[in-house]
Every structure is written in C-alpha cells, then in structure tokens.
Amino acid sequence: MSEEVSGRQANVVEGWWERNFKNHLAALVFVCSFGGVLLTASWTLGQSAEIGRQIFNVLAPLFGTWVGTILAFYFSRENFKEANDAVSRLVDRVTPEQRLARTPVRDVMKPRASIKARDLKEGEEEGKIAVRELMKLVGEGYSRVLIFTPRGVIKYVIHESTLNKFIADRSAPIEAGAPLPAPPLDASLTELLAHRAGSQTIGEIARRFVFVKEEATLADARAAMLAVKGCEDVFVTKSGKQDEPVLGWLTNTDITRDL
CATH class of the missing domain: 3.10.580.10 (CBS-domain)
Known part of the structure; x- marks a missing residue:
C-alpha cells in the first residue's frame, strides 16, 4: 500500500514538474538575458569606446536572440492553441438540419x-x-x-x-x-x-x-x-x-x- 502511495506521489511531482519546467526555464532565460544586457552595458562603460562597442555588439544580439526565441515559443503556442480550438468548435458545431x-x-x-x-x-x-x-x-x-x-x-x-x-x-x-x-x-x-x-x-x-x-x-x-x-x-x-x-x-x- 505504501509503495502505491509513494508511486502516486511521485507521479504527481513529476506531472507538476513537466507542466512548469518550460515556464521556469523561460523565466530564467528572460531574467538572465535582461540582466546580461544591463551588466554588459555597465561593464563596457569602463572600457575604451572601441572595445566596449565590440563586446556589446557581440553579447547584445545573443541576449536578444534568447528573448526572441522565448517570445516566439509562447506566441506560436498560443496561436496554435487558438487555431486548434477553432477547428474543434467547427467540428463540433451542429448544423441547422x-x-x-x-x-x-x-x-x-x-x-x-x-x-x-x-x-x-x-x-x-x-x-x-x-x-x-x-x-x-x-x-x-x-x-x-x-x-x-x-x-x-x-x-x-x-x-x-x-x-x-x-x-x-x-x-x-x-x-x-x-x-x-x-x-x-x-x-x-x-x-x-x-x-x-x-x-x-x-x-x-x-x-x-x-x-x-x-x-x-x-x-x-x-x-x-x-x-x-x-x-x-x-x-x-x-x-x-x-x-x-x-x-x-x-x-x-x-x-x-x-x-
């Protein structure tokens, strides 16, 4: 009996982690990217103009790409969900006849x-x-x-x-x-x-x-x-x-x- 309860609890924890892992990962990447841009900008202020510009030009697009990937993932998922719901409503719709x-x-x-x-x-x-x-x-x-x-x-x-x-x-x-x-x-x-x-x-x-x-x-x-x-x-x-x-x-x- 105790083994069955433990198994069910493990499944509950695993299910919660699977449902929330992507959200937590996305939030972590977003925060790191935002913080990285700020840190890069503040660090380059202490460097020469040429070196600072080169460093910022390398790191800023990287952080931007990360954020863009996250936004694309979430917006495409919402669009797909809306399209799927629309198709489901169309299939389930009862004709007048x-x-x-x-x-x-x-x-x-x-x-x-x-x-x-x-x-x-x-x-x-x-x-x-x-x-x-x-x-x-x-x-x-x-x-x-x-x-x-x-x-x-x-x-x-x-x-x-x-x-x-x-x-x-x-x-x-x-x-x-x-x-x-x-x-x-x-x-x-x-x-x-x-x-x-x-x-x-x-x-x-x-x-x-x-x-x-x-x-x-x-x-x-x-x-x-x-x-x-x-x-x-x-x-x-x-x-x-x-x-x-x-x-x-x-x-x-x-x-x-x-x-």
Whole structure:
C-alpha cells in the first residue's frame, strides 16, 4: 500500500514538474538575458569606446536572440492553441438540419391551451360566422385565424392576408345590374370560403395544413410541411392523425427560425 502511495506521489511531482519546467526555464532565460544586457552595458562603460562597442555588439544580439526565441515559443503556442480550438468548435458545431432533427416538436409548439382561436360550439352553424368576428381574432401577434371543432380538431386556418384580399375584392366596384353583395365584414364564413383567391377558393387554402405525431421532431414537421405546396402550418396530435384533438401548433416561422 505504501509503495502505491509513494508511486502516486511521485507521479504527481513529476506531472507538476513537466507542466512548469518550460515556464521556469523561460523565466530564467528572460531574467538572465535582461540582466546580461544591463551588466554588459555597465561593464563596457569602463572600457575604451572601441572595445566596449565590440563586446556589446557581440553579447547584445545573443541576449536578444534568447528573448526572441522565448517570445516566439509562447506566441506560436498560443496561436496554435487558438487555431486548434477553432477547428474543434467547427467540428463540433451542429448544423441547422441536425438541430431540427434533435429538437422535439413539443419543445417548440404553441400548446393548445395558449392558442387564440375560434372554437365552434355543439350544434353551431359555422357558415353563419361573420367575417367581422374573424377579423377581431387577428392581431396581438397572430396573423392567422384558427377554427376548431367542439372536439378540438382543427378545421380551418385562415390567414390575415386572405381575409384582406376577400375584403378588398368585395369592396371593389360592381358591374351595373349585378346584385349588391353584403358588406365585406358582414359576409358569412360560407361566402368567405367560397370566394376565389387565384386558382383556388379560400376554403381550399384554409385547409392547407399538415399533421405530425407528438413524438415527432422539427425535422419531421418541416418535411411534412414542405410536402404540401404552400403549406405554412403544422399541427401536433397524439398519433399524427387529422381527426384527433390538436395538442400543439407550429408555423413555418417556428420551424425554420434556426435555418
């Protein structure tokens, strides 16, 4: 036992000496060089000008070379260490794709309880909801209106830009003899969903979302979103089925924030 302790102590002393020998040697050389320059300068003062100049010209470069060697050693070592650390950080850096693959959707999604939405009631006729009511849900950080069934299943996602287009189209002058439509804000959800916005109806656009299961990652959510052209919303359900209650919601911004 005593031999093992002695061996460990010897290793500790040896390790300390190895770690500090170069520093002590460098300090000793530096002090000797600095002192040597001073001693040489003071000694040559008592000699003739020619002899003193020759002696100083021989010894001063020698001391300077010693000091320069020490400085070069330490600065090159620090530069090498910094370069090595930079390479290590580069190798260890996680790419955005790897970060998405490691991040569960549950860590980023907006939980259902915190989603500002229009929840349909049992027996309520969704078609009679007025556009005016939907516009009130826009704002406070939301640019979408979400409509859920009484069971908590997502039914429509209506973007603010879509609502604004509908209002602008309804506010445009009508042809002579054409029936006068209801004011845009008084129009019903049925009229809104049937309105065309380009090649699709607003109803088709409002159903353009996808689902992932609760255990999915952001990479899974992104892949599902990119699989549907124009999709900007991903909903999280227990097993990823569209007829299940929504547990959380992610937008395209939530998913691609780190890309």
